[in-house]
Amino acid sequence: MELALVVLLGVTAVCGCGMPSYPPNTNRVVNGEEARPYSWPWQISLESFFPTCGGTLIAPNWVMTAAHCITFHTYRVVLAEHDMDTVEGPEQSLRVDKMIIHPKWNKSCPSCGNDIALLKLQARAVLNDKVQPACLPKQGSSLSHNYPCYVTGWGRLYSGGPQATKLQQALLPVVEHSVCSRSDWWGGSAKTTMVCAGGDSESACHGDSGGPLSCQGKDGKWYVEGVTSFVDGRGCNTAKRPTMFTRVASFIPWISETMAKN
Numbered sequence: 001m002e003l004a005l006v007v008l009l010g011v012t013a014v015c016g017c018g019m020p021s022y023p024p025n026t027n028r029v030v031n032g033e034e035a036r037p038y039s040w041p042w043q044i045s046l047e048s049f050f051p052t053c054g055g056t057l058i059a060p061n062w063v064m065t066a067a068h069c070i071t072f073h074t075y076r077v078v079l080a081e082h083d084m085d086t087v088e089g090p091e092q093s094l095r096v097d098k099m100i101i102h103p104k105w106n107k108s109c110p111s112c113g114n115d116i117a118l119l120k121l122q123a124r125a126v127l128n129d130k131v132q133p134a135c136l137p138k139q140g141s142s143l144s145h146n147y148p149c150y151v152t153g154w155g156r157l158y159s160g161g162p163q164a165t166k167l168q169q170a171l172l173p174v175v176e177h178s179v180c181s182r183s184d185w186w187g188g189s190a191k192t193t194m195v196c197a198g199g200d201s202e203s204a205c206h207g208d209s210g211g212p213l214s215c216q217g218k219d220g221k222w223y224v225e226g227v228t229s230f231v232d233g234r235g236c237n238t239a240k241r242p243t244m245f246t247r248v249a250s251f252i253p254w255i256s257e258t259m260a261k262n
């Protein structure tokens, strides 16, 4: 217990998290929009032969993503990416050295939860005005109903639509567990280790698997509260089917121990 506490302090002490040099547009456009360049400086692109998923920088040499994103043997992480089609200059491309998938992840059952993985980078990212880790939430902390969070990524703009080349963002208000787990919503697929957000017909589906759900805390810092996990099979704009995220606040001890041991 004491060790866990020390480790936890070590993680939260990563200086300068969650304070973008280029503040994101938070004008509450519900349908998605292009993000202000570099306003989500913890957003990474996870690439194998091609971009496959999003992820979040949580320390100079650690990225958090979804377990279901890890299907190949080798990956690299691109930081300070905005337009995928252009080399804009500030990008940093780092090889992934170790991939640690949550031991309870079951790839036959995404709705069982534990859809989280940590990637140790071969080198530390150079932190600057365009690259900065997100803050991790406190263990067990939760978000109130309708808390405004943002999903980001290069994912499809709407179900079946084309991939975006420029980073997109969309406001996704949190749907509290008691609502999300109602039988006409996600029912038993909504676990307390997940965060539900969005889910009305206005919500866009920007975002990629593995990418962050970023929420600004009362202290002004941005916290990565969710890892994009799954959407309804009928599409990402289905009513009463919010996007499902792995709830980062449920995995802080595992994250701390994994980073300390590797």
Ligand SMILES: *[C@@H]1O[C@H](CO)[C@@H](O)[C@H](O)[C@H]1NC(C)=O
Pocket (backbone or CB within 6 Å): 106, 107, 108, 109
């Ligand atoms: C994984 O999920 C599948 C489908 O729900 C289930 O049949 C299987 O027993 C699970 N495996 C483990 C190790 O829990």
